[in-house]
Amino acid sequence: MSELTGKVQTVLGLVDPDQLGRTMTHEHLTMSFEFTCFPPPQGDEAAAENPFQMQHMHWLRQNPYSCMENLKLKDETSAVREELLVYRKAGGGTIVENTTTGLDRDVKTLKQLAKDTGVHVIAGAGFYEGSTHTEATKRMSVEQLTDIIVSEILHGADGTDIRCGVIGEIASGWPITESENKVLKATAHAQAQLGCPVIIHPGRNRAAPAEIVRILQEAGGDISKTVMSHLDRTIFDEGELLEFAKLGSYLEYDLFGTEMLNYTFNTEVDMPSDSQRVKILAFLVKEGYEDNIVIAHDIHTKHRLTKYGGHGYSHILKNIVPKMLTRGISQHQVDKILIDNPKRWLTFK
Numbered sequence: 391m392s393e394l395t396g397k398v399q400t401v402l403g404l405v406d407p408d409q410l411g412r413t414m415t416h417e418h419l420t421m422s423f424e425f426t427c428f429p430p431p432q433g434d435e436a437a438a439e440n441p442f443q444m445q446h447m448h449w450l451r452q453n454p455y456s457c458m459e460n461l462k463l464k465d466e467t468s469a470v471r472e473e474l475l476v477y478r479k480a481g482g483g484t485i486v487e488n489t490t491t492g493l494d495r496d497v498k499t500l501k502q503l504a505k506d507t508g509v510h511v512i513a514g515a516g517f518y519e520g521s522t523h524t525e526a527t528k529r530m531s532v533e534q535l536t537d538i539i540v541s542e543i544l545h546g547a548d549g550t551d552i553r554c555g556v557i558g559e560i561a562s563g564w565p566i567t568e569s570e571n572k573v574l575k576a577t578a579h580a581q582a583q584l585g586c587p588v589i590i591h592p593g594r595n596r597a598a599p600a601e602i603v604r605i606l607q608e609a610g611g612d613i614s615k616t617v618m619s620h621l622d623r624t625i626f627d628e629g630e631l632l633e634f635a636k637l638g639s640y641l642e643y644d645l646f647g648t649e650m651l652n653y654t655f656n657t658e659v660d661m662p663s664d665s666q667r668v669k670i671l672a673f674l675v676k677e678g679y680e681d682n683i684v685i686a687h688d689i690h691t692k693h694r695l696t697k698y699g700g701h702g703y704s705h706i707l708k709n710i711v712p713k714m715l716t717r718g719i720s721q722h723q724v725d726k727i728l729i730d731n732p733k734r735w736l737t738f739k
């Protein structure tokens with residue numbers, strides 16, 4: 391038993407799990423994604439330089455990662471503050487903010503946003519994808535990486551006393567690199583010490599989620615306290631999804647609000663629509679996985695903010711929940727997905 395046992399750790403301190411309310415389990419409130427910038431489609435070079443105006447929004451929705459300006463969510467703290475106030479009004483209580491080292495994590499801003507808006511914010515410990523690992527990170531042993539993650543939860547992140555309440559998003563590409571493998575093992579070791587929640591961003595390959603679960607399990611991780619993110623763009627076959635679900639992690643559909651034809655990160659992938667996402671949730675519920683589902687928007691670019699005509703952090707509460715209720719998911723099951731499952735996951739053992 392530690393002082394964390396039975397509690398949830400927000401950027402403002404420990405809270406009773408019952409205080410969380412409706413929770414988006416995978417969002418970003420401030421981060422940089424400039425390192426992912428892709429060249430625009432041929433002939434569209436000028437479009438990537440367009441100002442953020444209504445007439446350019448359709449292009450941005452189709453090519454979100456080809457406009458450098460779009461990748462600087464960190465410049466939008468005032469807009470995000472306004473959005474969080476709307477989120478509260480819409481019935482939201484908590485946001486899990488998964489920005490880890492490599493994405494320009496800013497826990498001081500998270501703390502200020504939580505104070506200003508009354509939304510519980512839970513910050514993420516650990517490291518993003520291998521391409522963002524510094525040479526020093528790559529040289530570290532699993533033990534050194536574990537110590538850093540544990541310290542971000544017990545003492546504070548980035549030279550502050552602001553403590554993280556979840557490990558992740560811990561990200562890997564495909565195939566998993568040596569450095570990513572060490573970070574995954576360190577994640578499992580830290581989780582075994584602390585009894586804390588973990589959230590994973592798998593590589594964009596259907597084999598990635600199960601491979602990561604295997605690595606975590608072999609290193610002593612607790613899969614029942616682990617969220618597997620981004621299943622919307624990773625596993626498409628229903629049989630494969632059920633095979634993965636049997637492994638016991640939380641199953642996260644977290645790209646609600648994104649509808650794009652050409653998914654630059656993996657052009658083989660047909661990104662589902664929100665209606666298709668709801669259909670998959672209904673399928674998982676029918677198959678008995680209502681206690682494992684969590685959902686979110688994973689906002690990580692500017693164009694998804696309502697300030698720029700995007701869907702914002704309240705889209706699920708305002709638009710997706712009513713749709714779920716018309717597609718065979720009961721209010722009780724919706725409450726499990728938005729309240730009970732996140733609460734159970736986020737509570738330290």
Ligand SMILES: CCC(=O)NCCS(=O)(=O)O
Pocket residue numbers: 423493591620623645655688690
């Ligand atoms: C930092 C945000 C992030 O990693 N988002 C992942 C989006 S996707 O891989 O699912 O397209």
